[in-house]
Amino acid sequence: MELLTNVLAATVVAGTPLLLVALGELICERSGVLNLGQEGMMLMGAVAGFAAALSSGSLLVGVVAAVMAGIAMSLLFAFMAVTLAANQYAAGLALTIFGTGLSAFLGAGFVGSSIDGFSRVAIPLLSDIPVLGRVFFNQDALVYTSFIAFAVVALFLRNSRGGLLLRAIGEDPEAANANGLKVLLVRYLAVAFGGGMAGLAGAYLSLAYTPLWTENMTAGRGWIALALVVFATWRPERLILGAYLFGAASILHLVLQGLGWKSSTELLAMLPYVVTILMLVLLSWNPVRTRLNTPLSLGQPYRPGS
Amino acid sequence: MGLCMTAAIRLKLENIVKEYPGCRANDGIDLTVEAGEIHALLGENGAGKSTLMKVIYGVVQPDEGRVVWNGHAVQVDNPAQARRMGIGMVFQHFSLFETLTVAENIALSLPPDEARNRSQLNQRINEVSERYGMELDPRRYISTLSVGERQRVEIVRCLIQETTLLILDEPTSVLTPQEVTSLFATLRTLSKEGCSILFISHKLEEVRSLCHTATVLRQGRVSGDCQPAEISASEIARLMVGDDTPISTRVTAAEPGEPLMEVSGLGWKSKDPFGTSLRNVNLDLHKGEIVGIAGVAGNGQDELLKALSGEIRADAGTICLSGQNIETLFPDQRRKLGVAIVPEERLGRGAVPDMSLADNALLTASGQGLVERGLIRSGRVREFSREVIRRFGVRCTGENSTAGSLSGGNLQKYIIGREALQNPRLLVASHPTWGVDVGSAVAIHESLVKLRDEGAAILLISEDLDELYQLCNRLGALCDGRLSPLAPTSELHIEQLGQWMAGEFESTEVAHAVA
């Protein structure tokens, strides 16, 4: 029981950065914009967060800096993909390559430094629930933030006029424009939200998960999050499940080693990526279902009246 | 005419000029619409109708000129402002969101405070739709509605916002004759209540029966104002196209020969829950005849075309070409047997927009000796392309122009020419003159008749009933993926065809159905 609780708690921790970045991307994709630059934005968030926290001594300043860095990166993307109607695939790839390079460049001086990251805060009463209390309510502040973010995104999509607007624009920007909806503005906001969440996810990695900075520390989580959004068929409820599932896959090798199972670390480290492909297969083999769930205008450049 | 001269002037346009790179879409247009008037805006494709409507609706701003609304000069900055002023518009391509409900669609175009209370909104939708005889369920998803029902959503959406000028862009092209009658009844009610209607069309008979006044555009200018009920359709047509363009084709009688193609029991199940499945389609074609398929868009026309071309593989039934079963062959294999296809979408299916005309010839004509041992014979490709351009009077700067730079009519002539030059035994053409100028339409009709006279069988899928009646030997209609019996055109009354288009053909035994 003790082991199970620990594993579940570690799963939530490992799933949190995925949940954060994927929630952002979900909103972004619902507006019809596919941002493949998650990896780059996360890395920039991670390095900005770490640098700011280290120099100011405040984790909160670090988090704010990370979110700002993510938003700044996403606005670069939005300028290319929304304003200039550039190919979204290429623009996203550019963002990832650029973010990887820039974060490594800026972070070169911080490699080897360490800070005291976020520590766990037990929520009174809730954390006393057997098993679940320890799993969900004895975590750090960023994990709780991810819960709130999830609730906000889910409610926003289901119940708000803004959510309706977002869905409409993602389905058919042309019709939305004819209806007088502000397509470009909404898309900018959606992309920026995605960037902020990616920055936050990056901050989680460098300020809570392993409180330090190394090059490429996201290790493909941005890409996994993109797969996660497909897996979730663009629905937040499935996204949270998926995020924890992937979280479990990524700590499985630690668990197995803990149980004394001898296997190569390199082989076990493949697991999250293999699981990602399997998930994609499971969700995509029926093209009709994918098509019915995908925001119809996803990935297609759009400029009003062109 | 029932309107007195002192009726309030609702909309007045003065000297509207709108220029785009390379063309003057509106070149000094004046237009006056009175309260309660049904005013037709007539003109060919490209005459400037769309641009003018967009100026009124605030989608684009004019470079020069004045818009006067209820006596005040205004600048309409965007559609939202136009709607607040009381201008509603139904585009030819509906601006509805398929994954949302009727009520959600309407809510999106209302100010936030009016849309907040959903049950109140539902009630308003019900009230408006009942009052004007347009039945609608606010909770249904758009994707489950027929084209006619979607149009009702668009109109109700306008009316719910107290519209005093309703602009309708080619509203009847997607309706059955019966639906047109009921739409006209609604519009007349609205007009009596004082709502002005701007009715954009190119169907002259409709305009003559519905509209009080008409303004005709040609090449961005007003070529005439008239009271359509008082002058003949051909006089209006002359105003539209000018004096030097032939208005209609003279179609000689066909002499059908031996049977060429026999389709029996053709079935195909759509994988898309909202798509149309083909069900038990039976069809036969003789050499030297044109058979027409009428129907409202989205009733399986595209699927039938694809099943015949080989783009989709039928689940059931057979397609026989001169005794050979071809239902398992790929499109290029069928093409080798003499099957030519002209799809509805000229750009993006019939031709690649950014490729040259020569490259577009290669798209379907590679079997004409244009490719040898896997390598392209570019000399022959250009030769073939030039031949098409010359023989079919395609106006362009040469075989290197991109397909996307041609006008709709010229590109269509090129596509039909590309297929015709391959000496097809069977030509399936879908909406060949849709969105095409009158001159090109006549040329296209003449090419089809010429092919027919050379012994080819032609299947013509169209929404344009005039075209079908003019060209075809036999006619049928598609509805919900089922094909009505085929009857000789001369014996098929338009009322009967309308019923077929609405799907009422199972009970009626048609004596003319060809065995």
Added chain:
Amino acid sequence: MLLLERRPVASSVMRWASPLLALVLTVITGFILFMVVGKDPVEGLKFFFITPISDLPGLAELGLKMAPLLLCAAGLTVCYKAKLWNIGAEGHFLMGALGASVMAVQLSAVNGFWVLPVVLLTGVLGGMIWAAIAAGLKTHLHCNEILTTIMLNYIALNLLLYTVHGPLKDPYGFGFPQSAMFSDSALLPVLIEGTRLHLGLAFGLLATVAVWVLFARSFIGFQLNVIGQDHRAAAFAGFRVRKLTWFAFLVGGATAGLAGASEVTGPIGQLVPQVSPGYGYTAIIVVFLGRMHAVGIVAASALLALTFIGGEILQIAMQMPKAVTALFQGLLLFYLLTCDAFIHYRVRLKKAAPQPTSAAVAAAPQEV
């Protein structure tokens, strides 16, 4: 107010001017960046762009780095023309290196002219197998190729790490994670004596020419082009999209696999964990920057090869982080895409002149 306006016809001048403009902007940004971090910008840019190619050994190094870029870019061009977003060249490259190394180690005791071809072919096969997985996932299971190829890149990297830490680890390698050195008969011949430049560059140039011929003359190339530009037209014409997708992926896998094999049998001579500094990803930039055209790709691969060497020199000479390379590459792609927007759009200085609408643009030619 500045406004973007769609050009009536795409600008062909801009199509080729855009990469040059992007380069200029990158250099300007680099200049500013050097100043910000307190280094002499003129000196820095000289180290980055001039020093590496100022002598013959430098040029040979450039050719050495161009070889894998050219090979990967050639394969990616075939995919991208058909709008198949294969970003798995890195994975194909690693599998090629891995396959070739396994074979080379197996044949380490054998001499013969056939050893090298067999080793290279195994590498090609390794790349093709990796690409075939992505192709099958796309054509039969409808998985998005971007995500599958990137995952396969990570899997390939871990597989390679596993191999050098495990089965292929040199027992006499003092515990370093690397394979034994290959025998001489498994090594590529050197092109210029006294440098490390090897036959791989010839492979790269050949592949570039072959791809050029494919798209300039062959019907397969035409069909791939149509698939990329207009999927529905390809279906209408009856092109076998599935087969062609496989073709593109397999070519992509084969060339990148050959690049990986050439790298281990060329300058390195054994399998090491850092066999690729990211050639597979950089090749993506090469393809875009080179306009998917042979001449452009050769020029672009030279430029990007330079960023690898320039980054190394800066690291040594000016104590800059090695990431300068990735930063320059990212900036370059970024500016390129921005400049590319002006192929289809132009900037107009006018107040309140909204965009022409689609219908009006389509109608435009009819009006005249």
